[in-house]
Amino acid sequence: MIELEDIGYVRSGVADFATAVHFATDIVGLELMDSGEPGVAHLRSDSHHHSLSLVEGVSGVIASGFTLATEDALVAAESELERRGFRVTRGDEKEARSRRVAEFIGFDDPFGNRIELAFGRQTISRPVRLSRGSGITEFGHLCLDAPDVREAYRFWSSTFNARVSDWVGDGACLMRIDEVHHKIAVFQADEPGMCHMNFQVAELDDVFRNWHFLVEHGVEIEMGPGRHPQSGAIFLYFLGPENFTYEYSFGVRRITDEAAWRPRFFDPDEIGAIDMWLGPKARTVSQPQLRLSDPA
Numbered sequence: 001m002i003e004l005e006d007i008g009y010v011r012s013g014v015a016d017f018a019t020a021v022h023f024a025t026d027i028v029g030l031e032l033m034d035s036g037e038p039g040v041a042h043l044r045s046d047s048h049h050h051s052l053s054l055v056e057g058v059s060g061v062i063a064s065g066f067t068l069a070t071e072d073a074l075v076a077a078e079s080e081l082e083r084r085g086f087r088v089t090r091g092d093e094k095e096a097r098s099r100r101v102a103e104f105i106g107f108d109d110p111f112g113n114r115i116e117l118a119f120g121r122q123t124i125s126r127p128v129r130l131s132r133g134s135g136i137t138e139f140g141h142l143c144l145d146a147p148d149v150r151e152a153y154r155f156w157s158s159t160f161n162a163r164v165s166d167w168v169g170d171g172a173c174l175m176r177i178d179e180v181h182h183k184i185a186v187f188q189a190d191e192p193g194m195c196h197m198n199f200q201v202a203e204l205d206d207v208f209r210n211w212h213f214l215v216e217h218g219v220e221i222e223m224g225p226g227r228h229p230q231s232g233a234i235f236l237y238f239l240g241p242e243n244f245t246y247e248y249s250f251g252v253r254r255i256t257d258e259a260a261w262r263p264r265f266f267d268p269d270e271i272g273a274i275d276m277w278l279g280p281k282a283r284t285v286s287q288p289q290l291r292l293s294d295p296a
């Protein structure tokens, strides 16, 4: 069993680099860090150097990064994954530098999502300088696509310390690795990919201020504002360039009594299964418009 310390970063390829960087900064509000690498933009949301990297090239998610607590844990994880039959590669110095980590390994999960495990992620002491007043406080969670969500849960819970917090039918599984209701989610989709990347905001008002801002700037709102019955968070999903879905949310539940928590099963065909406010795009999970990464 490999103990994930935290979620770390998303690395995503973008064909139109300038447009994607403009969106991540001026629209989403992330801080653009000086990467020192042409064609790579690091976007900061919290005390870490970055949580999103945009890499000029082929469009689509490159990897999802997680942190481990120690170098020994990384070495042990490498052996453990190899023992389980995964082909593990170790990042070289240049690649580690680009991720602002000391060391990392990478492998493909059983569905084709590239996963990286890192040790020694860089912390920045000065406060974040958000590009606009979006109220972002941290990278909240990432949601991966997989064709079989139950199978994905089996992978995450048997390989890592991921525990299911809630299910939405067979369509979505929300998993925690610490007290936060979920930091990893899996959403049913035919292909591997990134369903969405979530950023927490400081107050409820930020969700609504951001909503107005996004609408005024012609950004496609995919769902919300609404409230998830699972984490209890007020959410807003919107579509960035190259089909990259962002989510802002506020007020995610913390599971403080680990022994007492029982995962709940929400029926995707039930009204309000993922939005207690019954917003137009969120009546049921089985509706095709909830394919967050595919707005068509």
Ligand SMILES: CC(C)c1ccc(C(=O)O)c(O)c1O
Pocket: 143, 172, 173, 174, 185, 186, 187, 198, 228, 229, 230, 231, 232, 233, 247, 249, 274
């Ligand atoms: C619809 C997706 C998978 C979803 C469902 C529930 C929550 C939550 O409770 O916060 C999410 O963040 C989601 O992204």
Ligand SMILES: [Fe+2]
Pocket: 141, 143, 185, 196, 198, 247
């Ligand atoms: Fe989410």
